[in-house]
Amino acid sequence: MSADGNGSGANTRLVGAGRRAEWTGPVVNPPVWRASTHLYPDTAALAEGGKGNADGRFFYGRRGAPTQWALADALTTIEPGAAGTVLYPSGVAAIAGALMAVVKPGDELLVTDNAYEPSRIMANGLLHRFGVTAKFFDPLDVEGFAGLFSKNTKAVLLESPGSLTMEVCEVPALATIAREHGAVSLIDNTWASPLGFPALEHGCDIAITSLTKHVGGHSDLMMGAASAGERWYRRLRQTAQALGQVVSPDDAALALRGLRTMGVRLEKSTATALALAEWLATRPEVAHVLCPMLPGAPGHDLWQRDFSGGCGLFSFVLKGRDAAASARFVDALELFGIGFSWGGYESLALPIDPAAIRSATSWPPAGWNEGDRWGVRLSIGLEDPEDLIADLERGFAAMEAP
Numbered sequence: 001m002s003a004d005g006n007g008s009g010a011n012t013r014l015v016g017a018g019r020r021a022e023w024t025g026p027v028v029n030p031p032v033w034r035a036s037t038h039l040y041p042d043t044a045a046l047a048e049g050g051k052g053n054a055d056g057r058f059f060y061g062r063r064g065a066p067t068q069w070a071l072a073d074a075l076t077t078i079e080p081g082a083a084g085t086v087l088y089p090s091g092v093a094a095i096a097g098a099l100m101a102v103v104k105p106g107d108e109l110l111v112t113d114n115a116y117e118p119s120r121i122m123a124n125g126l127l128h129r130f131g132v133t134a135k136f137f138d139p140l141d142v143e144g145f146a147g148l149f150s151k152n153t154k155a156v157l158l159e160s161p162g163s164l165t166m167e168v169c170e171v172p173a174l175a176t177i178a179r180e181h182g183a184v185s186l187i188d189n190t191w192a193s194p195l196g197f198p199a200l201e202h203g204c205d206i207a208i209t210s211l212t213k214h215v216g217g218h219s220d221l222m223m224g225a226a227s228a229g230e231r232w233y234r235r236l237r238q239t240a241q242a243l244g245q246v247v248s249p250d251d252a253a254l255a256l257r258g259l260r261t262m263g264v265r266l267e268k269s270t271a272t273a274l275a276l277a278e279w280l281a282t283r284p285e286v287a288h289v290l291c292p293m294l295p296g297a298p299g300h301d302l303w304q305r306d307f308s309g310g311c312g313l314f315s316f317v318l319k320g321r322d323a324a325a326s327a328r329f330v331d332a333l334e335l336f337g338i339g340f341s342w343g344g345y346e347s348l349a350l351p352i353d354p355a356a357i358r359s360a361t362s363w364p365p366a367g368w369n370e371g372d373r374w375g376v377r378l379s380i381g382l383e384d385p386e387d388l389i390a391d392l393e394r395g396f397a398a399m400e401a402p
Contacts, residue, residue: 010078010195011263018074018256022056023066032253033065053237055084062241067249071256075215075225079207081200084233086226086240087247091210092118094224095188096126098206099155101239102184102232105131107154110178112139112169113360114162116188120357123157136360139169142177149181158187158204160197161299164315164354164377165363166290168299171306175203184232190214190343194227195263196309205232213343214311217258217265221251265345265382269312272388273380279389280316285396287319287372312380313342315352317364318399320371325399326351330376332398335383335391342379347388349395350377 023030038058040046049059055069064072068087075085088094099122103109111123113136123134137148139162156178160169175185186206189199193214199207209215211223226236270293277291291314292303303310318326329351330338336349352375355363364373380388 013078014074014195014260014263017077017259018070018072020070020073023070029253029256030066030070032249033067034249035065036061038065053241062244062246064246065249067252067256068247071252071259072225074256074259075194075209075211076227079194079200079227080198081229082207082227082233083230084227084237086233086236086245087211087252088224088226088240088245089247090222091190091208091212091224092122093245094208094210094226095119095157096122097240097243097245098186098208098226098236099123099127099157100130100243101235102155102186102206103127103132104154106152107131108133108135108150108152110134110148110153110156110183111136112157112159112162113137113358114139114165114167114354115157115159116163117357119157119159119188138361139167139174142170142173145174146177146181149177149183153181153183155184155186158185159191160187161191161292161303164352164357166292166299166314168292168302168306170302171197171199172203175205179203179205191311191313192307192309193262193266193311195266196311197307200227200229202306205229206236210343211255212341214262214266215255215258217262217344218254219341219344219346221254221258223247223251223255266309266311268382269380270310272383272385273310273312273314273378275385276378276380276388276392277314277316280392283396285319285321285399286316287369288317288375290315290317290375311343312347313377314380315375315377317372317375320369321374321399323351323353323374326374326376328401329395329399332395333391334394335388336378344379345382347381347383348379351375352377 072085076082178185185204187199187204189207190210206228208226277289277294280286281289292299293310330349336347
């Protein structure tokens with residue numbers, strides 16, 4: 001078969017991407033190259049070694065070797081419009097590395113108000129200490145977005161759907177406005193991945209993903225990535241190397257293995273998530289199901305317009321319950337584990353209170369009952385849907401127990 005990943009279908013590309021013959025040799029997968037030192041045959045080759053800086057060129061372990069190069073190449077292949085991909089040791093490292101590549105002291109960064117909590121902490125902490133000002137905005141207010149820009153606004157961080165609350169925003173419109181104001185648009189695209197939402201094709205400059213989630217798929221590695229066109233890819237690469245960012249070849253091999261089955265795992269978890277969302281929408285204990293794949297749910301029309309796929313992560317809000325009720329529900333679950341992260345083969349559940357991480361918008365949103373605040377975030381794995389529904393029924397029964 002072709003080993004360049006250039007088939008027309010997504011799963012065909014996932015199977016072939018990154019499998020260059022010079023990296024795999026006669027075997028299916030690239031070997032795990034554990035190497036800090038790359039040796040040169042003579043001093044002339046040593047002198048030439050530092051003159052180029054690209055994947056596929058041996059130099060030193062910090063720039064990777066065939067295992068890491070194969071993964072970066074595969075991720076670039078599945079991200080339409082990307083010139084290259086930079087790997088980082090975690091998703092948060094990818095967010096930090098990408099932001100530090102595009103902002104400098106005195107700049108202003110616009111951050112969606114429903115961002116992943118570590119992104120908020122980074123904007124208000126690390127970047128603030130380096131002289132970058134963060135301003136949070138309502139991702140659903142497209143009309144007011146342009147009015148937020150100043151001469152110092154240099155970057156915009158998007159996330160769609162948003163963390164915990166799953167709002168889908170007008171990414172193409174927001175990215176266009178950012179470009180018109182001379183700002184770089186970055187998006188945390190972990191939820192849909194490039195398979196469900198090709199972010200660069202929708203106008204974003206830099207697409208960030210936590211490979212810990214869907215790509216790894218087995219809850220056994222930490223890694224992140226950022227892909228971009230030629231201009232910003234070079235800046236990402238230079239910044240990552242200046243910071244000494246490097247990923248383990250063993251983890252890169254695990255990520256490559258997970259990548260091959262990501263498409264079929266996403267199809268399964270998405271279908272199960274939708275079945276559970278439909279069931280939850282019928283429950284009297286549930287005020288709102290926050291799942292953009294569900295017809296009638298917030299953001300569904302935009303999801304249907306812009307996305308070609310989904311995933312198993314969504315939330316629901318309990319009707320008039322408190323934090324203790326949410327905790328009773330989660331504690332009673334047996335198939336759902338209690339833990340952070342998502343995108344693995346096992347289902348997870350967490351009680352959530354989005355009000356604690358909002359500053360530009362309110363929670364509950366306008367028009368909702370004030371008591372509909374506490375909720376649960378579910379990450380759906382590969383279990384059978386009927387078993388997961390039975391587990392959720394167990395949670396509701398425990399929640400209502402005196």
